[in-house]
Amino acid sequence: MAKIRIPPVLRAAVGGEKELSAEGSSVGEILRSVADEHPQTQTQLFAADGGLNRYVNVYLNDEDVRVLDGLDTAVGAGDTLVILPAMAGGAR
Amino acid sequence: MSPSGAEVLRQIKSRIDEVDPSVVREQVSNGAVVIDVREAEEWSTGHIPGARHVPKSFLESRIEGAAPDRSQHVILYCQSGNRSAWAARTLIDDLGYERVESMTGGITLWKDRGYEVEQPRTLTAEQRERYSRHLLLAEVGIEGQQKLLDAKVLLLGAGGLGSPAALYLAAAGVGTLGIVDDDVVDVSNLQRQVIHSSERIGMPKVESAEQTIMALNPDVNVQKYALRLGADNIMSILPDYDIIVDGLDNFPTRYLLNDASVRLQIPVVSAAILGFEGQLSVFKPYDGPCYRCLFPVPPPAELAPSCGANGVLGVLPGTMGLLQATEVIKLILGEGDPLVGRLLMYDALAARVTEVRVRRDPACPICSRHPEEIAREELGVFPDYEAFCAGAH
Numbered sequence: 001m002a003k004i005r006i007p008p009v010l011r012a013a014v015g016g017e018k019e020l021s022a023e024g025s026s027v028g029e030i031l032r033s034v035a036d037e038h039p040q041t042q043t044q045l046f047a048a049d050g051g052l053n054r055y056v057n058v059y060l061n062d063e064d065v066r067v068l069d070g071l072d073t074a075v076g077a078g079d080t081l082v083i084l085p086a087m088a089g090g091a092r
Numbered sequence: 093m094s095p096s097g098a099e100v101l102r103q104i105k106s107r108i109d110e111v112d113p114s115v116v117r118e119q120v121s122n123g124a125v126v127i128d129v130r131e132a133e134e135w136s137t138g139h140i141p142g143a144r145h146v147p148k149s150f151l152e153s154r155i156e157g158a159a160p161d162r163s164q165h166v167i168l169y170c171q172s173g174n175r176s177a178w179a180a181r182t183l184i185d186d187l188g189y190e191r192v193e194s195m196t197g198g199i200t201l202w203k204d205r206g207y208e209v210e211q212p213r214t215l216t217a218e219q220r221e222r223y224s225r226h227l228l229l230a231e232v233g234i235e236g237q238q239k240l241l242d243a244k245v246l247l248l249g250a251g252g253l254g255s256p257a258a259l260y261l262a263a264a265g266v267g268t269l270g271i272v273d274d275d276v277v278d279v280s281n282l283q284r285q286v287i288h289s290s291e292r293i294g295m296p297k298v299e300s301a302e303q304t305i306m307a308l309n310p311d312v313n314v315q316k317y318a319l320r321l322g323a324d325n326i327m328s329i330l331p332d333y334d335i336i337v338d339g340l341d342n343f344p345t346r347y348l349l350n351d352a353s354v355r356l357q358i359p360v361v362s363a364a365i366l367g368f369e370g371q372l373s374v375f376k377p378y379d380g381p382c383y384r385c386l387f388p389v390p391p392p393a394e395l396a397p398s399c400g401a402n403g404v405l406g407v408l409p410g411t412m413g414l415l416q417a418t419e420v421i422k423l424i425l426g427e428g429d430p431l432v433g434r435l436l437m438y439d440a441l442a443a444r445v446t447e448v449r450v451r452r453d454p455a456c457p458i459c460s461r462h463p464e465e466i467a468r469e470e471l472g473v474f475p476d477y478e479a480f481c482a483g484a485h
Contacts, residue, residue, distance in 0.1 A: 005446070008366045009391075018442070055391040059448040067451055082448060084437070086343065086387040087364035087371050 002030055004081045013040035027058060028071030030081060045083070057084040101174060108180045109193045113202045116140070116167050116195050124165040127158055128199075129179045132220075134171060138209040140202060143169075148179050155183065157230070162189050169195035169202070213238055219311065223265055231427045237265060241311065243424045244268040246333040248321060248349065250301040251275070252409030253339030253363050253416060255287035260417040261337075262305040262312045266424070269305065270315040270333055273297040284406035321345055323472055326352045335423055337416050338362040339409075343390035348472025350375065350383035354459045355466040361419045361431075363412040368405050370412040373435040373450060374419050377459060380432035385453040408440050 001021040006014050014020060015038070022037075024030035031052075035042040047053050051071070058065045059082040065073045075081065095103075111119075120126055120142055128139045129148040139145065144158040148170070159166050166189055168176040176194040183189040195202070203209060215223065215234060219241075226232040226240075243266050247254045250273040258269060275297050277288045285297075292300040298316035305312050317329060322345070330336065330352055338360050340346050346362075353360045359376040362383065375382050415436070422428045437446045454460055458470075 008369050018439075053391075054389045055387055057386070057448075062446075062448045064449065064451060082437075082446060084371075084435070084448065085391050087366055 001077060002075045002079045002081060004030065004034060005083060007083055007085055007087075009085055009087075010041060010044060010083065013044065014038045025074060026071065027060060027065050027068075027073045027075055027081065030075055031058070031071070044085075055086055058082070059084065101177060104181045105177050105194075108177060108184065110173070110177070110196045111167065111193045112196050113205055113207060116169070116202075117207060119165065119167060122165075124167050125159045126167045126169065127155075128170070129168050129176050130170050130199075136212055136214040138199070138203075138211050140169065140199065141208055141210040143210075148175050151179050151182055152187065155187065155189075159189070162187070163191065164189075165191045165193075167193045167195055170198045172198040172200050174198075219265075222309070222311075226264070232425060236425045236427075239424050239426075240265045240421070241267040243335070244270070244333045245335050245337060245420055245424075246270040246272065246330065247337045247339070248272050248345075249339040249341070250285070250287060250297040251281070251339055251341070252284045252365065252404065252406075253413040254337065255285040255301070256410045256413035257337050257339070257417040257420070258301055258305060259287055259308065260414060261420060262309045264417075264421055265309065265311050266420075267311065268313045268315065268333075270317060270329070271298050271301050272317040272319065272321050272329065273301075274318055274320045284404065284409050286410065321349065323348060326471070327356075327468065330356050330358060333358060335420050336360045337420060339413070339416075344472060346383060347390065351458050351466060351471040351473075353377060354382050355463045355471065357463055359423055361416045361423070363416050365404055365409050365412050367403060368408060368440040370408055370438045370440075371435060372412055372415050372419070372431060372438070374423070374431040376423075376430065376432045377463070381450045381452045382456060382459040384458050385456045386435065386450050388453070388457075405440060411438065411440070 001023060004020045004022055006018055006020060020034060022030045022033045024033050031045055035045055045053060045056060052058060060068060060073055060075060061080055116126065126140055126143040128135055128143045128145050129151065131147055135145045146154045146158050168179050170176040173194060173196050180192045180194040183192045215237065223237050226237050227234060245261055245266050247258050247269060250258060250271050261269060277292045277295050277297055277300050279293055281288060282290060287304045288300045296318050298318050302314040302316055305314050319325060326348060336353060336358055338349060340349060354377040357377045359374060361374050363370060363372045419431055422430050433450050435448050435450050458466060
């Protein structure tokens with residue numbers, strides 16, 4: 001089971017959880033299992049073509065999966081996925 | 093009867109090594125450490141280029157900072173060659189330095205010979221007091237403090253992030269602070285925007301910020317821009333600054349800022365906050381990734397909650413704004429490892445900091461090109477730029 005850190009903007013879509021655990025041996029499998037369990041995250045994570053949305057970065061531990069093997073990147077049991085959508089908030 | 097001071101000095105001079113200024117000149121290039129033992133006021137009137145300053149009154153406690161190795165070749169000088177002789181005896185007899193010389197005739201003879209003198213830039217007595225805790229740090233010192241005083245930092249927003257950043261940058265003696273903000277102080281700001289105050293509700297934020305800064309540190313020159321940063325003004329404001337502190341609250345301006353700062357090659361210390369969480373990174377053009385390398389496109393409005401009013405723990409922008417100020421000071425001083433190519437995420441509730449790597453995108457539409465190739469019309473351009481986050485501010 002890998003851990004997935006959920007950013008603030010996605011938390012409402014996963015019942016308020018900050019961190020999930022999901023089965024899967026690759027980044028794609030894990031994110032799809034998150035989307036299956038929490039359907040509201042589907043359109044936020046995935047583009048129409050099934051790839052990751054460009055405005056969402058996913059890191060395996062501290063490395064961007066796009067510089068690894070993208071959704072095919074292998075994930076071990078002790079790994080953490082970090083989902084990072086762009087934030088803009090200067091709190092005026 | 094004890095011998096007179098003059099007699100003791102003669103005795104000292106007879107048993108230490110004295111060298112002529114012409115020899116000192118040669119020895120400097122051979123790796124000798126030249127130390128000026130005069131008082132600070134004398135040092136400030138000019139010293140031998142490359143010399144270190146260790147006043148005789150602090151010789152025992154500070155010499156190791158200038159000459160840590162006791163077998164090092166050390167040459168001392170003062171105004172006329174007497175105080176440096178006394179100091180040489182101390183280094184040899186009390187501190188065990190093995191190769192110490194005193195320069196004959198001091199800097200007076202050096203100048204008479206027509207040799208070069210370096211004129212240090214100096215701090216006023218008030219500045220030496222004000223920045224004394226900086227001056228005690230080897231990483232700052234007088235040189236670093238001068239860099240801070242010379243630095244020009246532009247703060248985008250005098251809000252949640254900009255308030256604490258501006259306060260600490262001003263306190264640190266950053267010489268020029270530009271502040272861009274078109275808003276006025278509202279009572280709901282005061283929960284986090286600590287540069288403002290209750291009696292300034294309704295006052296333009298740039299005015300309020302200037303008043304606080306001037307009261308804190310009169311060394312700081314405040315430049316006020318009571319406007320919204322946009323494509324029409326960004327290229328006339330940014331070029332005057334060395335570093336930009338980004339506390340922007342919307343994506344279109346963030347991308348505009350990114351593109352302009354890459355074109356002008358000005359580093360941007362960027363932070364964003366939401367709820368109990370913050371992000372921080374330093375975008376240093378061509379040294380590291382730019383904002384478009386990190387997020388090539390903005391999220392759709394429903395995933396960009398900053399478009400509306402959101403809750404924020406008041407202290408969180410304080411934390412993030414001060415991390416920004418810290419990065420700014422590191423960049424000015426050239427010390428430490430700036431947060432370039434790294435993004436720091438802070439979760440206040442968990443008290444957890446996570447860091448991820450950010451890579452330059454070789455296909456980045458902006459920073460993969462030479463700065464002069466980035467046309468003015470391209471800055472901040474997006475397919476649905478106008479529609480995005482419409483009306484948000």
